Amino acid sequence: MTISDNLMADISTKAALFDFNKVTIEDVGIVKKIQDGIVLLTGLDNVAYGDIVIFESGVEGYIIDLAQHEAGAIVLGDYLTIKSGDKVVSSGKTLSIPVDDRLIGRVVSPIGSPLDGKSRINSKIFYPLEKIAPGVVYRKSVSVPLQTGLKAIDALIPIGRGQRQLILGDRGTGKTTIAVDTIINQKGKDVICVYCAIGQKNSKVAALIELLRKQQSMDYTVVVSASASQPASLQYLAPYAATAIAEYFMDKGKDVLIVYDDLTKHAWAYREVSLILRRPAGREAYPGDVFYLHSRLLERSCRRDEKYGGGSITALPIIETLDGDVSGYIPTNIISITDGQIFLESDLFNSGIRPAINVGISVSRVGGNAQAKAMKQVAGRLKLDLAQYREISAFSQFESELDEATKTLLNRGSKITRLLKQNKNQPLSLGEQVVVIWAGTKGYLDNIPADGVEAFEGKLLQTLRLKAKKLVATINEKKILTEVEEKELEAIVKECL
Amino acid sequence: MDRTINTQLENYISDMTGSSVKTAKITAAYVLQDAELQTIKSALPILQKLDLSVEVNPGILAGIIIQVGSVVVDLSLQTKLRNYFKTLYDNL
Numbered sequence: 138m139t140i141s142d143n144l145m146a147d148i149s150t151k152a153a154l155f156d157f158n159k160v161t162i163e164d165v166g167i168v169k170k171i172q173d174g175i176v177l178l179t180g181l182d183n184v185a186y187g188d189i190v191i192f193e194s195g196v197e198g199y200i201i202d203l204a205q206h207e208a209g210a211i212v213l214g215d216y217l218t219i220k221s222g223d224k225v226v227s228s229g230k231t232l233s234i235p236v237d238d239r240l241i242g243r244v245v246s247p248i249g250s251p252l253d254g255k256s257r258i259n260s261k262i263f264y265p266l267e268k269i270a271p272g273v274v275y276r277k278s279v280s281v282p283l284q285t286g287l288k289a290i291d292a293l294i295p296i297g298r299g300q301r302q303l304i305l306g307d308r309g310t311g312k313t314t315i316a317v318d319t320i321i322n323q324k325g326k327d328v329i330c331v332y333c334a335i336g337q338k339n340s341k342v343a344a345l346i347e348l349l350r351k352q353q354s355m356d357y358t359v360v361v362s363a364s365a366s367q368p369a370s371l372q373y374l375a376p377y378a379a380t381a382i383a384e385y386f387m388d389k390g391k392d393v394l395i396v397y398d399d400l401t402k403h404a405w406a407y408r409e410v411s412l413i414l415r416r417p418a419g420r421e422a423y424p425g426d427v428f429y430l431h432s433r434l435l436e437r438s439c440r441r442d443e444k445y446g447g448g449s450i451t452a453l454p455i456i457e458t459l460d461g462d463v464s465g466y467i468p469t470n471i472i473s474i475t476d477g478q479i480f481l482e483s484d485l486f487n488s489g490i491r492p493a494i495n496v497g498i499s500v501s502r503v504g505g506n507a508q509a510k511a512m513k514q515v516a517g518r519l520k521l522d523l524a525q526y527r528e529i530s531a532f533s534q535f536e537s538e539l540d541e542a543t544k545t546l547l548n549r550g551s552k553i554t555r556l557l558k559q560n561k562n563q564p565l566s567l568g569e570q571v572v573v574i575w576a577g578t579k580g581y582l583d584n585i586p587a588d589g590v591e592a593f594e595g596k597l598l599q600t601l602r603l604k605a606k607k608l609v610a611t612i613n614e615k616k617i618l619t620e621v622e623e624k625e626l627e628a629i630v631k632e633c634l
Numbered sequence: 635m636d637r638t639i640n641t642q643l644e645n646y647i648s649d650m651t652g653s654s655v656k657t658a659k660i661t662a663a664y665v666l667q668d669a670e671l672q673t674i675k676s677a678l679p680i681l682q683k684l685d686l687s688v689e690v691n692p693g694i695l696a697g698i699i700i701q702v703g704s705v706v707v708d709l710s711l712q713t714k715l716r717n718y719f720k721t722l723y724d725n726l
Contacts, residue, residue: 151721152721152722155717155718155721155722160709161707161708162705162706162707163705163706163707163708164704164705165701165705165706166704180704181704182703182704182705183704183705
C-alpha cells in the first residue's frame with residue numbers, strides 16, 4: 138500500500154468515528170490578558186483549581202489562580218498562539234496524564250505527548266498529576282535492597298526499594314552517572330525505571346536516551362522530559378507527571394525506580410511561575426511553598442503493604458549545589474525530606490576517585506535493613522577500615538615516622554579507597570561486588586603496590602566471569618557467603634595476585 | 635456608550651446586587667422568527683425564566699449557540715466543522 142492509501146485509510150477511520158449529533162455543554166471563558174506565559178481569563182464560572190482549560194489553538198492551560206472575576210492559567214505549551222479575546226473551554230478534567238503499559242520505552246512530555254517521534258499514547262486510563270501520598274497505614278518498612286551496581290553505594294550507603302535517596306553535588310561530579318548506572322543495573326531485576334529530565338539540555342537528554350538504548354535499558358524505562366527550552370510550566374509539572382506514571386506501575390504491584398534530574402532546576406521553574414503570578418517572594422526569591430513543592434512530590438515514593446496492592450517507588454532526586462554549599466535553601470529542604478544522601482565532591486572527582494562519593498558524610502537512613510546478608514558480612518569490616526583511615530589520613534605524609542599499626546591502617550585504607558573506584562556505565566552484580574570487597578577486607582591487597590589495585594580488580598573480575606560463573610551465581614542467588622564459598626574465593630584471589 | 639464599558643457596568647451592577655445569572659444569549663445565523671424562538675424555549679424550559687438576548691452572527695453558518703453565564707451549548711455548524719477538522723488531523 139502506498140503512503141497516500143495509508144493516509145486515506147487513517148482519515149476514513151477517524152471520519153467514521155466522528156459523531157455529528159453529539160451535544161456538549163461546555164464552560165466557556167474569554168482570554169482577557171496574556172502575560173509571560175500566564176493567561177488571565179474571564180467567564181469560566183464553574184472552573185476549579187487545577188482544572189485543564191483548552192484554548193482555541195488546542196493548547197492546554199492549567200488553572201492556578203482564582204480571583205473574583207478572573208482565573209489565571211499557566212499555558213502547557215506554546216503561548217504565542219493565544220490572542221486576547223480567544224475562546225477558552227474548560228475540559229472538566231483535572232491535570233492528568235494518559236498512562237499505559239505501552240509507555241515503557243517511550244519518551245514523553247509532562248502532558249503525555251510523545252517526544253520520540255512515535256505515535257501518541259492513546260489510553261483510557263488517566264492518572265492525576267497531583268495526588269495525596271499514601272498514609273501511614275498503607276506503608277511497609279523498607280527491607281528489600283535496590284542494587285545500584287556501584288560498590289561504594291551498595292556496600293556503605295545501601296538503598297532499599299521504597300527509599301528516597303538524594304544525590305547531591307556540584308556540577309560535573311557524576312550525579313547523573315550514578316542515577317543512570319542504577320537504571321542500567323536494573324536489567325532483569327523486574328524494576329521499572331522512570332527518568333525525569335527537568336530543564337536539561339536537549340543534547341544531554343538525547344545522549345542519555347542513546348546510552349540507555351545501547352545498554353538495552355529502554356526495555357524497562359520511561360523517560361519524561363521537559364527540557365530547558367520548554368516553558369517553565371511544563372518544567373514545573375514534569376516530576377509530578379513522572380510520579381503519576383510511576384504510581385500507575387506501582388498500582389500493578391511493581392517496584393519502580395524514579396530519578397528526578399534535577400530538582401534544583403525544578404525549584405527555579407516553580408520560582409519563575411510563582412513570580413509571574415505575582416505571588417509573594419520569600420528567601421532567595423523562592424515562593425513560600427517551595428518546601429511543599431518537593432515534600433508532596435517525594436512523599437509519594439514509598440513501599441506499600443501487600444494488603445493494599447504492594448509495589449514500591451524508590452526515588453533518586455538529584456540536586457546541584459553551588460560550590461559545595463550543602464547548607465543552601467533548596468539542598469537543606471530536600472535533605473530533610475529524603476531518607477539519606479549521597480555527597481559527591483569535586484575534590485575527590487578531580488583527584489581520580491570516581492564515583493566521587495564522600496563516604497564519611499553520605500548516609501542512608503535505611504542502611505543495613507536493605508542490604509543482602511552477603512554484602513552485610515563484608516561491608517561491616519569495610520566501613521570500619523575506612524572510618525579509621527579517614528581519622529588518620531591526615532598523617533599519611535609522615536609515613537616514615539609512624540608505628541606499624543598506623544601504617545597498616547593507612548595502607549589498608551588507601552587500598553580499599555582505590556578498590557571502591559569504578560568506571561562509569563559498568564555496574565557490578567551483587568556477587569561480583571561481594572567478592573571484590575571481600576578480597577579487600579581480608580587483606581589480600583595489602584602487599585600489592587597502590588597502582589596495582591585497579592589491575593588486580595580487573596583480573597579478578599575477568600577470572601570470575603570466565604572460571605567462577607557458578608560461584609558468583611550462587612552468591613547472587615543465596616545472597617550469603619558461607620565457608621565453602623570463602624575457601625573457593627581464597628583460591629581464586631591468590632591466583633590473581 | 636462604548637460596548638466594553640456597557641458590559642463592565644452590567645457585570646458590576648449584577649455583582650453589587652448579588653444577583654445570579656439572569657440573561658441568556660442566543661446566537662443564530664439569521665434573524666430568528668417567533669415560532670423558532672418558541673421551539674427553542676420549549677426545548678429548554680430554563681430559558682423561559684431568563685431574559686433572552688438574541689444575536690445574529692452569519693459566521694456560525696447554521697444552527698444556534700445558547701449561552702447562560704459562562705455555560706455554553708454550541709450547536710453551530712461552524713464549530714461542528716472545526717471539531718471534525720481537528721479529529722481528522724489529530725496526530726497526523
